[in-house]
Amino acid sequence: MLLLLPRISDEVMERCRELPVIFRYLFFFYCYSIDRWRS
Numbered sequence: 001m002l003l004l005l006p007r008i009s010d011e012v013m014e015r016c017r018e019l020p021v022i023f024r025y026l027f028f029f030y031c032y033s034i035d036r037w038r039s
Contacts, residue, residue, distance in 0.1 A: 015022075
């Protein structure tokens, strides 16, 4: 398990670059689900 840490941290660092886009999609999905839940 510990041996996987370097690879995982590398993936996390790469994904950190995409965070703004990911947060945009999460925010859109969050608003969409709230909208559906209300109606």
